[in-house]
Amino acid sequence: xxxxxxxxxxxxxxxxxxxxxxxxxxxxxxxxxxxxxxxxxxxxxxxxxxxxxxxxxxxxxxxxxxxxxxxxxxxxxxxxxxxxxxxxxxxxxxxxxxxxxxxxxxxxxxxxxxxxxxxxxxxxxxxxxxxxxxxxxxxxxxxxxxxxxxxxxxxxxxxxxxxxxxxxxxxxxxxxxxxxxxxxxxxxxxxxxxxxxxxxxxxxxxxxxxxxxxxxxxxxxxxxxxxxxxxxxxxxxxxxxxxxxxxxxxxxxxxxxxxxxxxxxxxxxxxxxxxxxxxxxxxxxxxxxxxxxxxxxxxxxxxxxxxxxxx
Ligand SMILES: [Zn+2]
Numbered sequence: 001x002x003x004x005x006x007x008x009x010x011x012x013x014x015x016x017x018x019x020x021x022x023x024x025x026x027x028x029x030x031x032x033x034x035x036x037x038x039x040x041x042x043x044x045x046x047x048x049x050x051x052x053x054x055x056x057x058x059x060x061x062x063x064x065x066x067x068x069x070x071x072x073x074x075x076x077x078x079x080x081x082x083x084x085x086x087x088x089x090x091x092x093x094x095x096x097x098x099x100x101x102x103x104x105x106x107x108x109x110x111x112x113x114x115x116x117x118x119x120x121x122x123x124x125x126x127x128x129x130x131x132x133x134x135x136x137x138x139x140x141x142x143x144x145x146x147x148x149x150x151x152x153x154x155x156x157x158x159x160x161x162x163x164x165x166x167x168x169x170x171x172x173x174x175x176x177x178x179x180x181x182x183x184x185x186x187x188x189x190x191x192x193x194x195x196x197x198x199x200x201x202x203x204x205x206x207x208x209x210x211x212x213x214x215x216x217x218x219x220x221x222x223x224x225x226x227x228x229x230x231x232x233x234x235x236x237x238x239x240x241x242x243x244x245x246x247x248x249x250x251x252x253x254x255x256x257x258x259x260x261x262x263x264x265x266x267x268x269x270x271x272x273x274x275x276x277x278x279x280x281x282x283x284x285x286x287x288x289x290x291x292x293x294x295x296x297x298x299x300x301x302x303x304x305x306x307x308x309x310x311x
Pocket of ligand 1: 166168245247288289290
């Protein structure tokens, strides 16, 4: 049984304009490294379906879904519309966002049903800054939360963990999940960085650790051991979702946590061990940030290698 690798060419058509760091080339940077390192030979490559309204509405308000669909329809051919100061859409963005969320749903279906041991979604737009009723921070639909809510609603899961190691706090995921005790969210992020929140958790099911700038590998690993692992051991998740952002890498200008590939490899190992102990290894990982193309490709590859057990 092969691990699932889910992506879609539609995700490359979403383009926020010249020089935007959340660029279409990000997906190719990840794909190329996975290919070069031979990891795609060990994965079943699948096209992401479109998420349905019902699936999206488990994470987002009906009002927001209507509003975003309406704005998306008003984008002129070849043009853009601004959603927030950092976030634009073009004529293909809506379709790409539906594919990205649909990838998380397909990944959930495969892993929850035992048809794939784990899944990695190489997708954009990313999702973890998308709140219940707000887009922002390059995100429109909260892909990973759509997957989590699908696991809870359709696969009889009662306890699901969300791990977020993107350099930015997953404020959107926290906004949607903070009062959902079926979910434990564990986040490590750089303090005083967009979205400038997370220091005070919104709910008891939120394990947030803000680290100062330039914390480096040791502080990151210590936070995982001190805050995440005991909480995960106590919670005993039936399935683990990962918001896999690689913008904490020291070569990525978007943040300054100064992490390296071996940190992503190490944290993935810890999560695989928890998954093997409590949930038959079930992990769904979705790409979030990572904007320096070279370190993004290398870091995602280090993560996937451990995830699929090819290390
Ligand atoms: Zn980020």
